Amino acid sequence: MRGSTRAFDMSRSEWRRGRSLCAAAAVIAALVLLALLGPEASPYSYSALDWRHLSLPPGLTAAHWLGTDSLGRDLYVRTLYGLRVSLTIGVLSSAVSLLIGIAWGALAGWVGGRLDAWMMRVVDVLYSLPYLFIVLVLAALFGRGNVTVLLLAIGAVGWLTLARVVRAQTLSLKRREFIEAARATGLSAPQVLWRHVLPNLAGTIAVYATLLVPQMIIYESFLSFLGLGVEPPRASLGSLINSGARQMLTAPWLLLVPATVLVVLLLSFNILGDGLRDVLDPTR
Amino acid sequence: MLGYALRRIAGIVPVLLILITVSFFVIRLAPGGPFAAGRALSGRAREELERVYGLDRPLSVQYGHYLLALAHGDLGPSYSMRDDTVAGLIGAGLPVSATLGAAALVLAVLSGVPLGVRAALRRGGALDRFLAAFAALTLALPSFVTGPLLALAFGLWLRWLPVAGWQPDTPRDLILPAVTLALPLSASIARLMRASLLEVLNASYIRTARARGLGRARVLWHHALRPALVPVVSYLGPAATYLVTGSLVVETVFQLPGTGRYLVEGAIDRDYTLVMGMVLVYGTLTLLANLAADLLHAWLDPRVRHEPL
Numbered sequence: 001m002r003g004s005t006r007a008f009d010m011s012r013s014e015w016r017r018g019r020s021l022c023a024a025a026a027v028i029a030a031l032v033l034l035a036l037l038g039p040e041a042s043p044y045s046y047s048a049l050d051w052r053h054l055s056l057p058p059g060l061t062a063a064h065w066l067g068t069d070s071l072g073r074d075l076y077v078r079t080l081y082g083l084r085v086s087l088t089i090g091v092l093s094s095a096v097s098l099l100i101g102i103a104w105g106a107l108a109g110w111v112g113g114r115l116d117a118w119m120m121r122v123v124d125v126l127y128s129l130p131y132l133f134i135v136l137v138l139a140a141l142f143g144r145g146n147v148t149v150l151l152l153a154i155g156a157v158g159w160l161t162l163a164r165v166v167r168a169q170t171l172s173l174k175r176r177e178f179i180e181a182a183r184a185t186g187l188s189a190p191q192v193l194w195r196h197v198l199p200n201l202a203g204t205i206a207v208y209a210t211l212l213v214p215q216m217i218i219y220e221s222f223l224s225f226l227g228l229g230v231e232p233p234r235a236s237l238g239s240l241i242n243s244g245a246r247q248m249l250t251a252p253w254l255l256l257v258p259a260t261v262l263v264v265l266l267l268s269f270n271i272l273g274d275g276l277r278d279v280l281d282p283t284r
Numbered sequence: 285m286l287g288y289a290l291r292r293i294a295g296i297v298p299v300l301l302i303l304i305t306v307s308f309f310v311i312r313l314a315p316g317g318p319f320a321a322g323r324a325l326s327g328r329a330r331e332e333l334e335r336v337y338g339l340d341r342p343l344s345v346q347y348g349h350y351l352l353a354l355a356h357g358d359l360g361p362s363y364s365m366r367d368d369t370v371a372g373l374i375g376a377g378l379p380v381s382a383t384l385g386a387a388a389l390v391l392a393v394l395s396g397v398p399l400g401v402r403a404a405l406r407r408g409g410a411l412d413r414f415l416a417a418f419a420a421l422t423l424a425l426p427s428f429v430t431g432p433l434l435a436l437a438f439g440l441w442l443r444w445l446p447v448a449g450w451q452p453d454t455p456r457d458l459i460l461p462a463v464t465l466a467l468p469l470s471a472s473i474a475r476l477m478r479a480s481l482l483e484v485l486n487a488s489y490i491r492t493a494r495a496r497g498l499g500r501a502r503v504l505w506h507h508a509l510r511p512a513l514v515p516v517v518s519y520l521g522p523a524a525t526y527l528v529t530g531s532l533v534v535e536t537v538f539q540l541p542g543t544g545r546y547l548v549e550g551a552i553d554r555d556y557t558l559v560m561g562m563v564l565v566y567g568t569l570t571l572l573a574n575l576a577a578d579l580l581h582a583w584l585d586p587r588v589r590h591e592p593l
Binding site: 125127128129130132133134136138140141142214218221222225226227238241242244245248249255259262263266267270271 | 303310313315424425521529536559566567574
């Protein structure tokens with residue numbers, strides 16, 4: 001309990017947190033806009049080669065202000081294109097994770113009993129396995145360069161925590177009066193779940209979705225870094241960092257530019273997610 | 285305690301069996317095979333190889349043979365590196381990977397625990413604020429970014445440490461990889477330690493101890509530290525899982541001759557036995573690490589072992 005009773009009396013730390021929350025959201029919005037519009041607004045394509053400007057450092061010509069790679073491709077455009085790919089895969093595979101996690105958790109929590117025990121045992125076991133390891137094997141076996149497989153494989157990693165949270169919330173909601181009232185009016189179980197349980201989980205789900213996206217972006221970059229993700233000439237932040245790391249002796253900017261973008265992106269998502277969690281879920 | 289430990293150890297066996305079975309069949313579902321087209325083999329040679337390795341038999345027979353060999357401790361021959369056995373390959377790489385993982389774990393615990401304790405004792409102080417920034421940053425820096433950046437800074441620009449590679453008995457080669465692997469772990473441990481120590485220090489028995497006239501240091505060492513370590517200890521299970529996957533990246537970044545490369549290369553080459561061996565070895569390792577963390581947890585916190593499973 002806070003000592004103050006005035007609703008708008010924010011402490012200094014709250015004020016600071018709100019400010020960093022807004023800053024993080026603004027950075028994400030700016031990066032998304034850049035990823036969407038940047039490659040289109042530039043005269044270069046992400047795969048266009050410029051033989052007169054190979055491995056050009058940043059800032060030397062107005063034509064390629066962030067420099068070029070060893071094939072003369074514009075680094076600014078390639079980084080934004082990679083950002084677009086990483087963001088897309090991150091958001092879509094988060095959606096996959098959300099679907100599995102919500103369905104799994106809601107079913108286990110709602111039905112309860114032995115099914116619940118069994119389903120949560122599965123989650124426990126998967127938690128204790130090097131899960132990403134298995135996803136790596138799957139990606140290498142089935143989907144080198146196949147984006148759909150990549151999406152599903154990454155999405156299959158992220159649902160465990162969400163399933164636990166959704167289950168716990170469903171369990172506690174199930175016993176509340178308004179749910180019983182809804183059931184008493186004759187609604188079927190799926191209808192009650194959809195109309196009354198899930199809307200009450202929306203805040204929690206929003207928080208986890210925000211925290212899930214950076215996680216998924218890391219996994220995607222990780223697979224692309226190991227050469228299992230998107231294939232050239234296409235790029236994601238991970239594959240750009242990988243090729244940059246190979247040439248860091250001669251052209252360090254090829255590593256530094258995409259790495260900086262990735263770190264800023266992940267940092268903003270983490271700040272936004274943690275901030276939202278504090279706002280929406282004061283128990284944590 | 286012993287009964288609890290035995291029950292938990294017995295629980296590992298069915299999980300491993302399921303893991304073996306699922307990966308055995310899933311690997312064989314993938315298109316292509318170890319001796320499939322595009323690997324510069326004539327049709328006759330390919331048939332001959334498949335016959336030698338028993339790959340022409342029905343799947344159920346292959347599965348039975350694999351389990352039987354496994355029961356004798358035999359992980360089988362490697363299909364892509366035909367002079368070696370899977371056990372030989374993994375056995376040669378494992379010391380490197382294990383040294384890296386152990387070094388990172390020791391580094392993370394030795395830096396994370398004191399950092400967390402200090403930050404909790406001087407709440408809001410300079411170190412506490414540093415920890416918050418450090419944690420936010422390292423959690424946003426995956427090891428495939430930290431690794432090359434550290435190599436760039438300390439290897440290429442400052443020339444203090446080798447950029448990559450591994451010679452036996454040269455601990456200098458290990459510093460950058462171990463630090464890369466340890467950074468996020470150290471931040472997580474420090475954050476956990478800080479939060480749990482703050483909670484413990486607010487408990488009534490700590491106030492009682494202080495009221496009895498015990499000094500701050502004595503209360504910290506004798507009363508607060510052990511219960512505050514519980515969350516850190518139970519985090520060591522997930523930490524082991526992180527180390528296993530993380531070392532894969534770090535070994536790639538720093539070109540260490542560990543086992544990590546066998547997983548991806550083996551899967552691409554359809555080297556069934558090699559991938560199975562990796563899944564088995566690392567699956568067992570993480571399951572055992574999680575078990576060890578749980579047992580330590582039970583030893584520190586007696587309430588756990590009396591819980592029905």
